[in-house]
Amino acid sequence: MSIPFELPSEDRASSPCTGWTRAHWEAVADGLLTAAWRWSTPGGALLDLPGRPSRSGVRSDGLEGFARTFLAAGFRVAGAGGDDPHNWLERYARGLASGTRSPGRDDTESWPLIRDHDVQGQPMVESASVALALRLTAPWLWKRLDAGVQDRVEEWLRDALRHVPAPNNWYLFPYTVAGFLESVGRGDAETAAVRRRALDLLEGWYRGDGWYADGDGRAFDHYNGWALHLYPVLDAHLAGDTGLLARYGGRLREHLDGFGLMFGADGAPLHFGRSLTYRFAASAAVGLGAVTGHTPLTPGASRRLVSGSLRHFLDRGALTGDGLLGLGWYGPNEAVLQSYSGPSSPYWASKAFVALLAPVGHPLWTATEEPAPVEEADRVLALPAPGLLVQATRGDGIVRLHNHGSDHVRPHEAEAAGADDPHYGRQAYSTRTGPTAPGNTADNHFSVEVAGRRSVRRRIHPLGAGHGDGWGWAASWHRPVFAGGPPMVPGLRVESVTVARGPYELRVHRVVGAPPGARVTHTGWATGPEEPLVSALHGLHGWDPGAGTVRAPQGTAYVPWASMPRLTGTAEGTSLHVSLAVLTGAPGPGPLAEAVTDVLADGTGAEVVWTDGGGRTRVSFDPVRVTHE
Structure with a gap:
C-alpha cells in the first residue's frame, strides 16, 4: 500500500534487504508528525486525533497525542544534533506553555492532572514521554523556555512522583520524570527516592535470560523492550552513568540475544502480548542496543531489523489516508486493542525512533545491511x-x-x-x-x-x-x-x-x-x-x-x-x-x-x-x- 508522504529513493547498495536508510527514518518521523499536528488545538497543548475515545476521556487522549508525538520529535531533533528544519520544538514549546497554564481546569487546552493509576492514571503514562522528550531536547527547548513555564511544567510533572502507579512498568514513568528533573538541576530527595524505588522493583522483576516480568507475576511480552529495558538503559546512557549502564545494558544485550530472533523475514515482530497497536515500537530495544553498544547484533543486522519492522507496517496499511497511525495492526482491528486504547495510543510507536539517536556516520547507518537472524x-x-x-x-x-x-x-x-x-x-x-x-x-x-x-x-x-x-x-x-x-x-x-x-x-x-x-x-x-x-x-x-x-x-x-x-x-x-x-x-x-x-x-x-x-x-x-x- 502507498505511504501518504514522500520518502527518499531506496538505497539497495547499503541496504540490500530493505532499501531504507537513516534519511527514510527522518522522513517517516516528519511525515507522522506533520499528519498528527493537523489535529492540534489552537494553543498546541493537545492533539485531538480522530477516532473512538479511550476510557480516560477526550482531554486525556489529547494529552496522549501531544506527549507521544513529542517523543518522536525529541528523538528526531536530538539525533540531528539540534537541527530542526520543520520547527517541531517551537510547536511543542507553545504546547507546553498552553497545557500547563491552568493545569487541571476543564477547559479546551489545559492538561489533566496526574493522579493515582486507578483514579486518573493515563496522564502519568504521558508524563514520561513529556519528560524524556524534554531531556533529549534540553539544549534547544528547555533552556529557552520562560522561567515561569519551566516552573509550571515541573509542577505538573511532580505529581507523577507523588501518586501511585499501576503495579508494573508504570513505576518507570515517575523514574523517567525524576531523571529529567535531576538532569536540569531540579532534583531533590523526592526525585532520588522515586528513582531508588523503581530500580529496587526492577531487581525483583528480573527473571534472567534478559527478561523482566511486567510486575509481580509472569507477564513477559513486548513491554520488555519498549519499557522495562528502554527507560533505565536510556536514562543511564543520557546521564553517562557507566555503572548503571553496565548493569542494565548487560541485561539488554542478553535480551537481544534471543529477541533478535523474534522478527520474521518480512520484518514482522511476533504477534504476542498486549498493546500490539504500538506496532514497530517492538524494534525499540534493537535500536537502543545499537545506540548504546549493548547488543550482540552487528550494526548491519540491527538496521535490518529496525528498518524491516518500520517498513513492514507502513507497507501494509498501518497509516490512514491522512498519514495517521490507526488503531489496529495493519488496518483497523478491534481484537488487538485494550480498553485503555485511544486514537493517540498507537504513537507509542515513537519509541522505535530511539534509533535516530545514532547520528549520521554511526555504524548503524553506515554498515551494509545484513540478513536478520531468521534469514541465516x-x-x-x-x-x-x-x-x-x-x-x-x-x-x-x-x-x-x-x-x-x-x-x-x-x-x-x-x-x-x-x-x-x-x-x-x-x-x-x-x-x-x-x-x-x-x-x-x-x-x-x-x-x-x-x-x-x-x-x-x-x-x-x-x-x-x-x-x-x-x-x-x-x-x-x-x-x-x-x-x-x-x-x-x-x-x-x-x-x-x-x-x-x-x-x-x-x-x-x-x-x-x-x-x-x-x-x-x-x-x-x-x-x-x-x-x-x-x-x-x-x-x-x-x-x-x-x-x-x-x-x-x-x-x-x-x-x-x-x-x-x-x-x-x-x-x-x-x-x-x-x-x-x-x-x-x-x-x-x-x-x-x-x-x-x-x-x-x-x-x-x-x-x-x-x-x-x-x-x-x-x-x-x-x-x-x-x-x-
Whole structure:
C-alpha cells in the first residue's frame, strides 16, 4: 500500500534487504508528525486525533497525542544534533506553555492532572514521554523556555512522583520524570527516592535470560523492550552513568540475544502480548542496543531489523489516508486493542525512533545491511526464565513462539477468575498469524470439556525448557478454568510439552484427574483461505480419528476470516494426547502422517521416531524430561 508522504529513493547498495536508510527514518518521523499536528488545538497543548475515545476521556487522549508525538520529535531533533528544519520544538514549546497554564481546569487546552493509576492514571503514562522528550531536547527547548513555564511544567510533572502507579512498568514513568528533573538541576530527595524505588522493583522483576516480568507475576511480552529495558538503559546512557549502564545494558544485550530472533523475514515482530497497536515500537530495544553498544547484533543486522519492522507496517496499511497511525495492526482491528486504547495510543510507536539517536556516520547507518537472524538458518531457542520456546525457519521466514510461561495473571488474582486472554493464553504465536478474536474458537489451544463447558488456560506454571542442535522444548502445567461455568474440578490439571524440530511442533498433553465423560479438543494455527500458508494438525495418540476444521468468522489481525484444524478426544482419569502441528509458507512439508514412523505412548510419556533420519524424541512426565537422539 502507498505511504501518504514522500520518502527518499531506496538505497539497495547499503541496504540490500530493505532499501531504507537513516534519511527514510527522518522522513517517516516528519511525515507522522506533520499528519498528527493537523489535529492540534489552537494553543498546541493537545492533539485531538480522530477516532473512538479511550476510557480516560477526550482531554486525556489529547494529552496522549501531544506527549507521544513529542517523543518522536525529541528523538528526531536530538539525533540531528539540534537541527530542526520543520520547527517541531517551537510547536511543542507553545504546547507546553498552553497545557500547563491552568493545569487541571476543564477547559479546551489545559492538561489533566496526574493522579493515582486507578483514579486518573493515563496522564502519568504521558508524563514520561513529556519528560524524556524534554531531556533529549534540553539544549534547544528547555533552556529557552520562560522561567515561569519551566516552573509550571515541573509542577505538573511532580505529581507523577507523588501518586501511585499501576503495579508494573508504570513505576518507570515517575523514574523517567525524576531523571529529567535531576538532569536540569531540579532534583531533590523526592526525585532520588522515586528513582531508588523503581530500580529496587526492577531487581525483583528480573527473571534472567534478559527478561523482566511486567510486575509481580509472569507477564513477559513486548513491554520488555519498549519499557522495562528502554527507560533505565536510556536514562543511564543520557546521564553517562557507566555503572548503571553496565548493569542494565548487560541485561539488554542478553535480551537481544534471543529477541533478535523474534522478527520474521518480512520484518514482522511476533504477534504476542498486549498493546500490539504500538506496532514497530517492538524494534525499540534493537535500536537502543545499537545506540548504546549493548547488543550482540552487528550494526548491519540491527538496521535490518529496525528498518524491516518500520517498513513492514507502513507497507501494509498501518497509516490512514491522512498519514495517521490507526488503531489496529495493519488496518483497523478491534481484537488487538485494550480498553485503555485511544486514537493517540498507537504513537507509542515513537519509541522505535530511539534509533535516530545514532547520528549520521554511526555504524548503524553506515554498515551494509545484513540478513536478520531468521534469514541465516533454521533455529530453535529455549528461554527458560520466561518459559518461552522460539522456532524460526529460514525457508519461509516465519518465527513461532511457544508459550509455556507468560500469562499476565497477577499473583493476587484468583486462578479461576476471568476468561481467556487471547494475547497470553494461547500456546503458540507467530510473525504471520494472530490469535483469533474473543468469541471465536481459540487457535493453538488445548481445552478440557466438562458438563458441556470448555476450559481456558489462565495461570501458567513453567516446568522447564531447553534446546539442542536444531531442536528444543518447553513445558508447563495449568489448571483448566471454566469461565462462567462450573467451578474448577478438584485435582484436574493439564501438563503440556512442545518440542520444536525444523518446521514441526510435537505437542504432548497429559490430562490428570479428568471426571467421567470429559472430552478434550486441540486446535492449530488460524490462517485465511487466500494466504500462502499451510496449517495442519495430525493426531498421533489419544485422539479421535481424523482432524476437523473449525471457523473463526471474525478472523485475526492478519485476515478478516480464518479457519484452523481441530482434534477431539476422550479424557477420563489420566490420559495422554500427542499430536504433530505445522505452520509453514515453504514448499512442503509432506503430510504430517508421514513425518514420523512410530509412536509409543503410555501414561508416563511418549516416544516419537522421525521419518527423515532425525532420530527419536522422548517426552516423559513425573518429572518432565525431554530427550532427542
